[in-house]
Amino acid sequence: MMLHLLSQTKGGVGKSTISNHILPSLTGSSLIIEIDNNNVSSIYSSSSKIRGVTLKTDKKSIEQAIVEAELNSLDSNIIIDAGGGDDSLKVIEALMAAKLECTVWLPITPDAEALTNLQHIVQKVGKTYPINLVFSRFSKLKEDYYFIFGDETQSANLQFLAPFANILQVPIKNIFSKAKQRATTVWDLATIFGDKDPQMLKKEWQNEYANATDKVAAKELYMQKRAVMWLQDEAQEYLGAVKNSFQSTKDFIKTIQS
Ligand SMILES: Nc1ncnc2c1ncn2[C@@H]1O[C@H](COP(=O)(O)OP(=O)(O)O)[C@@H](O)[C@H]1O
Numbered sequence: 001m002m003l004h005l006l007s008q009t010k011g012g013v014g015k016s017t018i019s020n021h022i023l024p025s026l027t028g029s030s031l032i033i034e035i036d037n038n039n040v041s042s043i044y045s046s047s048s049k050i051r052g053v054t055l056k057t058d059k060k061s062i063e064q065a066i067v068e069a070e071l072n073s074l075d076s077n078i079i080i081d082a083g084g085g086d087d088s089l090k091v092i093e094a095l096m097a098a099k100l101e102c103t104v105w106l107p108i109t110p111d112a113e114a115l116t117n118l119q120h121i122v123q124k125v126g127k128t129y130p131i132n133l134v135f136s137r138f139s140k141l142k143e144d145y146y147f148i149f150g151d152e153t154q155s156a157n158l159q160f161l162a163p164f165a166n167i168l169q170v171p172i173k174n175i176f177s178k179a180k181q182r183a184t185t186v187w188d189l190a191t192i193f194g195d196k197d198p199q200m201l202k203k204e205w206q207n208e209y210a211n212a213t214d215k216v217a218a219k220e221l222y223m224q225k226r227a228v229m230w231l232q233d234e235a236q237e238y239l240g241a242v243k244n245s246f247q248s249t250k251d252f253i254k255t256i257q258s
């Protein structure tokens with residue numbers, strides 16, 4: 001069992017997005033545990049890739065909830081989506097207390113508070129767990145990077161990367177909204193047609209059209225299928241780029257310096 005924790009005290013940085021859409025395919029996990037006081041129902045009901053569970057903590061401490069969940073007894077990989085605010089820190093404390101091993105994924109968005117929020121997690125984790133820094137919801141990596149870490153004339157700003165083992169880049173993209181509209185994940189979209197060869201499928205659909213008597217309806221159907229194919233292409237391309245961006249901090253520094 002490998003545990004992956006999404007942690008960041010700031011809300012809206014992409015913890016849930018990365019937990020549900022990105023990390024399952026990257027880490028081979030299908031179980032997403034969301035730590036929450038509210039009863040948040042799963043919005044990915046059509047997904048065949050992930051299963052979401054909410055660990056309610058209103059009547060007990062996070063520490064107790066983690067112990068009772070007996071995560072060690074599960075043999076699959078698990079993603080924990082820690083809530084924002086203090087919950088993100090409490091989950092780290094709880095995992096440490098339970099002596100559970102984990103990898104921490106720490107998303108930051110290009111905003112003025114990014115550094116402060118980053119430090120909360122870095123200090124709490126210390127040297128206990130490896131931390132992967134996730135550049136989340138950015139558009140131009142270099143510009144956004146310098147916005148967060150300071151002027152590009154200061155080479156010292158690279159010191160901020162020292163605590164991080166690896167870097168992942170999750171650029172801003174409306175593919176997440178498209179997935180959500182279908183109550184599913186980007187990984188599901190990327191595999192809509194499974195192993196079927198897109199070229200073969202297109203030929204099949206063209207044949208269906210050629211043999212149809214009602215050409216108007218057949219054309220409509222063909223266009224619909226093509227649109228779904230484009231969606232699959234888009235999701236595959238995006239997910240592929242995100243996966244390819246996963247690199248050691250050392251390699252990332254070379255990119256940012258070039
Ligand atoms: N890379 C991205 N591209 C586009 N929208 C994103 C991206 N990451 C997050 N979002 C959007 O930003 C909002 C907040 O993200 P969310 O994952 O819920 O943050 P958190 O769980 O940290 O509070 C959501 O509406 C989500 O769809």
Ligand SMILES: [Mg+2]
Pocket residue numbers: 015016017083
């Ligand atoms: Mg969230």
